[in-house]
Amino acid sequence: MVSEVKEKLGVASILVNNAGINRRTPVTGDKATVVKDWDDILEVNIKGVFNVTHAFLSQLIESKGRVINIGSIQSFVHVAWPNSAAYTTSKHGVLGLTRSFAAELGSHGIRVNAIGPGLIETPLNKTARDANPGMVKQVLDHTPLGRAGKPIDIAGPAIFLASDLSAYVTGGIIMADGGFRTI
């Protein structure tokens, strides 16, 4: 994939590590399921960020590129929805990896930042939102802007971090959470 990108698009200069999964089995549930969910969530959400960034390193060094990782409010807090332990752990890890890569790759001219979305209406959480309006209300009652986010709400921060407008910004996280973390 990495060589195909170079062949078709040229040297990569912007990498967005967006892929992520979540599953909602309580940690007290069926052991085999809980363990598999733990492995799968960490594999995609944190090892995936490492793997893809590492695979693109030579291109990013060549382009003095920008990396944007998708964290979460769960990079900081645990949201009390079932089975958030693996997801919370993975998103805390995304923030740690963002800071570590920013520190290590800055001398190569690579900037590494994260975006921390709050509750955004996407397929990732559609089943949970539909099945648990009470849980959605719990999050929105805690959100000063009083609404869930849309995918477009992530686009502006991503464009900022991908552009030279953020030329002196690295190792940071821009929260796009309607103010969730302020209260």
Ligand SMILES: NC(=O)c1ccc[n+]([C@@H]2O[C@H](COP(=O)([O-])OP(=O)(O)OC[C@H]3O[C@@H](n4cnc5c(N)ncnc54)[C@H](O)[C@@H]3O)[C@@H](O)[C@H]2O)c1
């Ligand atoms: N929706 C939210 O409320 C919310 C909040 C905070 C953070 N996030 C994060 O935002 C990112 C995008 O999520 P979304 O809400 O758009 O969910 P989504 O399910 O709509 O999109 C996730 C994407 O990741 C891809 N993906 C999953 N596993 C993959 C793998 N192994 N290899 C390649 N691609 C894979 C899926 O195909 C899908 O296109 C995720 O990292 C998620 O954790 C979402």
